[in-house]
Amino acid sequence: MSDTDSQVTNAYFRETMLAQQTPPVTETGAIKWLRENLFPTWLNGIMTIVALYAIWFILSHIGPWFLNGIWDAQSLSECREIRDATLGPDASAACFAVISDRWQQLVFGFYPQSAYWRPTLAFFLMLAGLAPVLFGAIPRRWLTASMLTPFVIYFLLWGGSVWVPAFIALGFVVGGLTARVLGRLNQMVALIGTVLIVGLYWAFIAVPLANAVHSILPIGIMAIPSSEFGGFMLSVVIGMAAIILSLPLGIVLALARASDLFLVNKLAIGFIEIIRGVPLIVWLFTASLLLNYFLPPGTNFDLTLRVIIMVTLFSAAYIAEVVRGGLAAVPKGQYEGADSLGLDYWQSMRLIVLPQALKISIPGIVNTFIGLFKDTTLVVFIGLLDPLGLTNSIRASTDWNGIYWELYVFIGLMFFIACYAMGRYSMYLERKLQRENR
């Protein structure tokens, strides 16, 4: 049957499947991708060609310069000699030897070489201390250790007696105990009492007590004044200290600005607007120049600490505004719900409002931090030798006078790595919190 059927020639239907054909070249593989993504229309095609030309133009100029880079020389003139000998005088070649010659200075500034282990250890401690804060997968109890790391890092970097940071850290324990004892009486009393007692403790008791203990039990390492700090170490010290300190301060300021208490509210507004209304460079000049006149000479208040304080206040004002935006975005019902549960102000803020407000503010906060970290390079204008300041010092030596791009490329790359990492972390955090919220 089937045989006869199959022999019927029928003009109207096909009996066998056509062999599968390859799709047209324009609809497959690389060509399809190219056509769809790079040359979908005439206009886009032209733009693609122009863009490719621009990329080629840049790469063809930078590429050889970069790839021909000379890493082993003692001075710029030696670099030029090596280039002339190996590539000819017209070749373009970067002289990265300046980085291999001066990288220690770019990283540690004038910190004594025998003590390089201290900032290195402090850096890894900082990463370890940050990890429990940044990643939820790490057990919460590690947070206690995280709270200790700033004091350990201070001790490692500045050196001196171990008792000074120890007794300053003890201030938090004193504060915690006071708050607990006074908290039984009244919240307001607890707050004011804690601030007062801890303030008095830090102002009058901590350092003399530390000195007294030090004279009995001297434990410490070589003290290194912060004027020896420089390079990336200085940027990271200023940047991280300001980041860590400005977040809580900024949240407090945001709450104060949203507060109904007249005085608190107006003081917060005044502080934020004044700090935010004046450029950072002016505050840095204030820290470096004006404070010198106010303080009695001889007190010699550490310039790096002054800068850290100013940068912290500056970034706290920005954080406050970012967090205020977050607070405003939390629906009113959440506040009312918290009230109806009978939570007091701090409880409702801590448990209901701030977690939501902060989640909303993450991109803004991280944005502020990235800006802050890059702004640390402004300290070059008050004579602190951060990486950018060091480029000038390095150029001032006769060996390296006349070198520009190599140093700037290196410094730019380092800042890019730090800022890019912060940006990626912010995206990770957003994704994580998004999922929990669903």
Place this chain on the structure above:
Amino acid sequence: MKNTVFLGTLTVAGLCAAAASAATLDDVKARGNLNCGVTTGLTGFAAPDANGVWEGFDVDVCRAVAAAIFGDKNAVQFVPTTGETRFTALSSGEIDLLARNTTWTMSRDTDLSFDFIGVNYYDGQGFMVPKNLGVTSAKDLDGATVCIQTGTTTELNLADYFRANNISYEPVPIQTNAEAQQQYLAGACDVYTTDASGLAATRATFEAPADHVLLPEIISKEPLGPLVRHGDNEWGDLTMWVLNALIAAEELGITSANIADMSAAPTNNPEVNRILGTEGELGAMIGLENDWAKNAIMAGGNYGEIFERNIGENTPIGLARGLNAQWTEGGLLYAPPFR
């Protein structure tokens, strides 16, 4: 209320400042080191080497003062200062001595309340042009584009000079010396003008220094010198005589090579003996030990040695002594007698 507290603090701070600045030498001795303000980096004058040790022409003045006081040329804390922060750092007491190639002018000496303790480098504003421009005199620069740092005295000097000679020019404003070098090499301007020492240092870094010439005209006086706060004359005297000792040492032939011999026993030149402390009691007059000048000279050699090592003709910068030669050799260096 707040204002009163603020003003009160200011007054107290001011009083303390006045009280504390009275005896800089005591403060320095108690501290154990000299706080010396330098630039954040200027070729030949002050720069840290790869190990972070500061060196340069201005730095050696700091080291000589420290050596005179402590006998140790490393008892110096170098404080890098910028053009903006240098004067405040000095007047607020953050530094004891500012050796930051600062031009001695009347207003700085009087209005800003400083005392210049002398001149360690006589500079002046000059011009650099590419050789193929064929210019041999600044008077030929009619219509030229000039790279000039804004907000400096060089800008004003330039305007004065060109107006006085009735020639026109087109300024290309730039911010820093580094930017100026790039602009000049890229051909954005025909002429680069700044202090002659800076021009020489800049030219030394070019790939082909011989393709550029410095024009003979020097259009301004820039006496660069170290300075101290006004009001503490003892400290001013001390630093001034350390600088004079370095200059006199060159004139009298005391060098770091022969100073050990010369100071071992009195020589037959009484002035040398008085400087080196083998005769007389000059050290006590400025509150120091009698070997103060010997230590100062041993720190980095006499003025001539310091010059040759940092900026002299055998360095890449290659500056000739010119005005900075001893008065006996046609220069302006003239240390008053030590007696």
